[in-house]
Amino acid sequence: MRTLLTGGTVVSMDPAVGDLDRGDVLITDGVITAVAERIDAPDAEVIDATDRIVLPGFVDTHRHAWQTAFRGIGADWTFAEYLVAVHGTLKPHYRPEDVYLGNLLGRLEALNSGITTMVDWFHAARSPEHVDAALAGLLDAPGRSVFCYCAGFSADAPVEERELDRVRAQIPGGLVTMALGWRGPQLTTMDIAAEDLKLAVELGLRTSVHIGSGGARGSRPVAALRDRGLLRQDTTFVHANGVEDDELRMLAEAGATVSISPDVELKMGFGFPETGRMLAAGLRPTFSIDDCPSAGGDMFATLRTAYAVQRGLDGSLNSRDLLEFATVDGARACGLSARTGSLSPGLEADIVLLRADDLSVFPFNNPAGTIVAAGHPGLVDTVLVAGRVVKRDGVLVGVDVQTLKSSLLESRNRIAAAAGIPLDGSWRPPTESD
Incomplete structure (x- = not known):
């Protein structure tokens, strides 16, 4: 069970690993086992991270x-x-x-x-x-x-x-x-x-x-x-x-x-x-x-x-x-620093790939600065949790989103009707100062 993220710009958040303009991240059984400029892992599933920023979740x-x-x-x-x-x-x-x-x-x-x-x-x-x-x-x-x-x-x-x-x-x-x-x-x-x-x-x-x-x-x-x-x-x-x-x-x-x-x-x-x-x-x-x-x-x-x-x-x-x-x-x-938080070998692979080729951030100069100053959810291309891909190519994996959205709307409408409040923002709840 090995996965290789290859060719991305790595923002590791680990001083010992540093950042890589072009780097690879190897994951074995859900754990990060190597971060380097190039990693040879012919038996690994490859995720192409070209034009992506690779950072911890x-x-x-x-x-x-x-x-x-x-x-x-x-x-x-x-x-x-x-x-x-x-x-x-x-x-x-x-x-x-x-x-x-x-x-x-x-x-x-x-x-x-x-x-x-x-x-x-x-x-x-x-x-x-x-x-x-x-x-x-x-x-x-x-x-x-x-x-x-x-x-x-x-x-x-x-x-x-x-x-x-x-x-x-x-x-x-x-x-x-x-x-x-x-x-x-x-x-x-x-x-x-x-x-x-x-x-x-x-x-x-x-x-x-x-x-x-x-x-x-x-x-x-x-x-x-x-x-x-x-x-x-x-x-x-x-x-x-x-x-x-x-x-x-x-x-x-x-x-x-x-x-x-x-x-x-x-x-x-x-x-x-x-x-x-x-x-x-x-x-x-x-x-x-x-x-x-x-x-x-x-x-x-x-x-x-x-x-x-x-x-x-x-x-x-x-x-x-x-x-x-x-x-x-x-x-x-969260008490989880031994498991997650950075792209450090030995930690579980909680990793996000952001699109660096999106027009809202292109050209992606200064990764940390661009993420903070201009980042948005639309850039989130791929997400891994403990090495498992849970979002790929911009879509959550194995989730029936439409059915869940319909159920949530039914839930919202029932609660709002029972509470007697509109949903358009026009209602201001009464407080002691009123």
Whole structure:
């Protein structure tokens, strides 16, 4: 089982391998075994990468895929409106089959745009059946996924160990792993947050927690967690807008990771993405899409927003930094750096081939700069996950896209009708400030 990608421009994201103007990548049983200018492998299946950029797949460290059916309707919403609309108005009408379709189509969309690893931060656990359906959607997609299970917005009880064990027992290993969507001090009491984290540690689960959604300046949530001994290196802190400089240093000292959602944070009023402040504190940012009702679902747009904002603020960062955040740093935040994140021999072959001959990027000078400044999903020609080709010649392999799209439309229409909301963007959810 050998595959040879030949003749592409290789952007490895591994300093030991470097970049190659013309290079080959050899894959054996799903693992990268060699990267060089030329590789002789007469027994390998050959994928011609001429006029292609070969790079590691992107890593999305935080997305709520169950909301996929309502793409775009929240483009003009504030965070308060989003909470009312999605969690208060739409979610009560979701059936397990709706969750399944959202997760499956959301994961396929991410894969189609070159995101080979995705953290699905699932917070629509209205019943065990809803949880099972969300996990099934990920298992039925050929991508590398982290099912980040959150018990919901209830603040009156800790997570039940038997429920986590029940969910984890359904994961056979391989491409899908599990984490705990830690409610933390924004969604529950500090005592319950401590109990939840203790259980995650006992079960060996990584955690991801929202901090600073809508701004946190003055509340010092990280310091409160530090004082309770609740900062750990296997926790990813999502957003962290408004968190004080010394608190960011606390996260760095604990070895924690961070996830930035630049489009959502800017549009919903969280504040500027904290990319530069995190770097100054010793943290390596990673990127996330967050939610597709409000933002686009591809990493290219996310990179461009984060890059333009930080350059506008202080002129720092370069395009290579952004690619590192979206690949090697993202893999580290998922606890998967031993498996993915770069084109390094010994890692599993999560690889994307981008068209370098498309008129929107031709001539493809400065690969890293062009990917960040001008990349888009239409360039994604071929995608491999653990050496398996899941997209070839611009088309997902073995996926009945039309049938799935029809099913998702039926799901969307039923939920919208039950909730009594239009889909054209004209509805503004009522909030306390109205």
